[in-house]
Amino acid sequence: MRIKTSHLVLPIIAITIYAAIANMHTYGCWTPLTITLLSPVNTTYSMNSVPLTFTVNRETSWIGYCVDDQGTVTIAGNITLSGFLDGEHTVIVYGNDTCGIMSASEMVHFAVDTTPPNITDISQEPPASNVMPEDEVTVTATVTDYVSNVMQVTLNYTNGNGTWSKVDMVNSNGDKWNATIPAFPLGTNVTYILKAEDAVGNGITTEEMGYTYKYPVIPEFSTKVMLSLFMLTTPLAVLLYKKGKNAPSN
Numbered sequence: 001m002r003i004k005t006s007h008l009v010l011p012i013i014a015i016t017i018y019a020a021i022a023n024m025h026t027y028g029c030w031t032p033l034t035i036t037l038l039s040p041v042n043t044t045y046s047m048n049s050v051p052l053t054f055t056v057n058r059e060t061s062w063i064g065y066c067v068d069d070q071g072t073v074t075i076a077g078n079i080t081l082s083g084f085l086d087g088e089h090t091v092i093v094y095g096n097d098t099c100g101i102m103s104a105s106e107m108v109h110f111a112v113d114t115t116p117p118n119i120t121d122i123s124q125e126p127p128a129s130n131v132m133p134e135d136e137v138t139v140t141a142t143v144t145d146y147v148s149n150v151m152q153v154t155l156n157y158t159n160g161n162g163t164w165s166k167v168d169m170v171n172s173n174g175d176k177w178n179a180t181i182p183a184f185p186l187g188t189n190v191t192y193i194l195k196a197e198d199a200v201g202n203g204i205t206t207e208e209m210g211y212t213y214k215y216p217v218i219p220e221f222s223t224k225v226m227l228s229l230f231m232l233t234t235p236l237a238v239l240l241y242k243k244g245k246n247a248p249s250n
């Protein structure tokens with residue numbers, strides 16, 4: 001009996017499907033490849049390197065990762081991702097199972113913040129040249145931070161006796177922070193430093209920025225005496241000037 005080619009089509013298809021099913025069964029292809037990212041997580045890191053850690057539920061033939069949509073990089077397993085700039089980032093891990101089916105982890109969003117806050121516009125009231133014994137001194141500064149928020153700003157001051165006092169500065173208006181140094185006796189030389197810290201622990205002091213703030217406590221009468229002298233001498237000077245102007249010239 002002669003077998004027509006058309007009679008072979010169905011058996012071949014059946015055998016192919018059976019082989020494929022057997023192969024899928026042998027290699028567990030019925031179970032989808034699941035990639036679970038353990039690190040990084042959705043948070044802000046204070047270092048520019050982050051561990052890339054993940055698990056898979058079955059054998060893989062290929063694994064790769066993609067950071068910030070910058071292309072896929074092949075890896076053999078967990079690694080450390082490095083060289084991140086401060087800011088927001090994403091990462092996703094891809095994998096092929098032994099049946100050649102690709103899966104992907106969930107995309108993880110995270111941030112990197114390695115920079116301490118910026119302290120600017122530091123001022124005090126009364127000014128450093130005019131602090132008298134009864135004066136409390138209010139110190140004001142602008143403090144900002146890139147990526148994470150300003151967590152804490154402190155004012156540290158000393159009267160030169162070797163000990164430092166610390167007071168938390170209050171966020172009064174936008175990026176403005178202020179705190180008060182108590183009054184000190186006449187002749188005291190006060191030194192103060194501001195320290196700021198962001199939400200992930202990056203800190204800086206005004207001393208580290210190269211700024212030192214000092215003021216002496218001066219006598220209370222000095223300004224009043226100066227003012228009285230000014231009020232007394234000014235009319236006298238005007239009078240002498242007018243007299244000189246009106247005097248007949250020789």
Ligand SMILES: [Ca+2]
Pocket residue numbers: 113114115116117145146147148198202
């Ligand atoms: Ca920061």
